[in-house]
Amino acid sequence: MATAEIAVALPALVLITAVALWGLAAVSVQLTCTDAARTGARAAARGESLTAVRELVVGAVPKGATVRIRRDESTVHVDVSAPVAPPAAVGLPPLTVHAHVAAATEPGVHPDPTNAPGAPPDPNIEAELGR
Numbered sequence: 001m002a003t004a005e006i007a008v009a010l011p012a013l014v015l016i017t018a019v020a021l022w023g024l025a026a027v028s029v030q031l032t033c034t035d036a037a038r039t040g041a042r043a044a045a046r047g048e049s050l051t052a053v054r055e056l057v058v059g060a061v062p063k064g065a066t067v068r069i070r071r072d073e074s075t076v077h078v079d080v081s082a083p084v085a086p087p088a089a090v091g092l093p094p095l096t097v098h099a100h101v102a103a104a105t106e107p108g109v110h111p112d113p114t115n116a117p118g119a120p121p122d123p124n125i126e127a128e129l130g131r
Helices: 002-046 050-058
Strands: 066-071 075-084 095-104 124-128
Touching: 002 050, 002 066, 002 075, 002 095, 050 066, 050 075
Parallel strands: none
Antiparallel strands: 066 075, 066 124, 075 095
């Protein structure tokens, strides 16, 4: 009798464990994306070029993430989205986590320091990673 109960319970236990590990992976990716977005927003608010900020954020986020950086006269916005693939046995679609951080720019920071004064600014940088 005990063998029958184990045969029924073991697949359910494996499935529950797989889903729990997927949840932990999603939390880990969320924390990574939030930390990367926060670091990028701080750097952009200090006046770093948006290209340098993008490279900084790209180096910290997982494979397949999307990074979007916007800066105007008063605010910097950094958005990071990353997919988290489920375990193969679960059969669910990937979960996408998002992180958004906004920071006030430091006084005297031009919206896009890579452009010369008088040139039209390009305050948005968007990248999709396929590392």
